[in-house]
Amino acid sequence: SAVISQKPSRDICQRGTSLTIQCQVDSQVTMMFWYRQQPGQSLTLIATANQGSEATYESGFVIDKFPISRPNLTFSTLTVSNMSPEDSSIYLCSVRQGADGGAFFGQGTRLTVV
Amino acid sequence: RKEVEQDPGPFNVPEGATVAFNCTYSNSASQSFFWYRQDCRKEPKLLMSVYSSGNEDGRFTAQLNRASQYISLLIRDSKLSDSATYLCVVNNQGGKLIFGQGTELSVKP
Numbered sequence: 001s002a003v004i005s006q007k008p009s010r011d012i013c014q015r016g017t018s019l020t021i022q023c024q025v026d027s028q029v030t031m032m033f034w035y036r037q038q039p040g041q042s043l044t045l046i047a048t049a050n051q052g053s054e055a056t057y058e059s060g061f062v063i064d065k066f067p068i069s070r071p072n073l074t075f076s077t078l079t080v081s082n083m084s085p086e087d088s089s090i091y092l093c094s095v096r097q098g099a100d101g102g103a104f105f106g107q108g109t110r111l112t113v114v
Numbered sequence: 115r116k117e118v119e120q121d122p123g124p125f126n127v128p129e130g131a132t133v134a135f136n137c138t139y140s141n142s143a144s145q146s147f148f149w150y151r152q153d154c155r156k157e158p159k160l161l162m163s164v165y166s167s168g169n170e171d172g173r174f175t176a177q178l179n180r181a182s183q184y185i186s187l188l189i190r191d192s193k194l195s196d197s198a199t200y201l202c203v204v205n206n207q208g209g210k211l212i213f214g215q216g217t218e219l220s221v222k223p
Binding site for chain 1: 150
């Protein structure tokens with residue numbers, strides 16, 4: 001399995017600011033995803049990070065709020081923009097090697113917006 | 115109806131018990147299936163894939179019934195270290211993984 005480094009591991013941010021989360025993988029991967037896990041909830045897919053093109057967002061998530069970059073096959077960033085307390089959550093980077101395989105996750109970023 | 119639904123839990127069992135988790139999915143075109151384990155304040159980790167013929171990994175047995183759109187996970191001889199939340203995960207078209215809400219297991223001495 002790939003080794004995934006995600007940072008920061010946690011942050012406390014003021015409302016109205018933005019935070020960029022980085023995800024670095026130790027090998028090239030075809031598929032990278034960003035998930036959100038709100039307190040006491042399961043994981044919700046935010047978007048698929050596409051290498052060299054715009055991310056594909058799920059219903060309820062938009063690029064202006066969650067811009068994503070993926071400049072190459074080993075790195076991606078997720079920005080949480082204009083934060084509000086409702087954005088307090090754990091954000092997780094995930095990779096898959098193939099369309100039928102399982103996913104592996106970064107350690108997550110625990111975000112608290114005050 | 116949620117795409118993936120699990121037993122609500124929590125399950126509180128004594129050490130050595132056998133416990134079974136159930137999961138149903140709504141999309142009949144789903145292609146692959148997994149069980150994940152998530153410890154408190156940690157990321158989910160792949161426990162096992164679920165194959166059509168059923169598969170076993172030590173004390174863990176996973177089964178899939180495509181006709182009923184049903185997946186199960188059986189844990190035999192429960193250990194204290196099995197305490198975690200177990201997530202049923204379904205791979206829909208396009209490679210998206212859909213997560214169930216999770217079932218919490220607490221194994222007591």
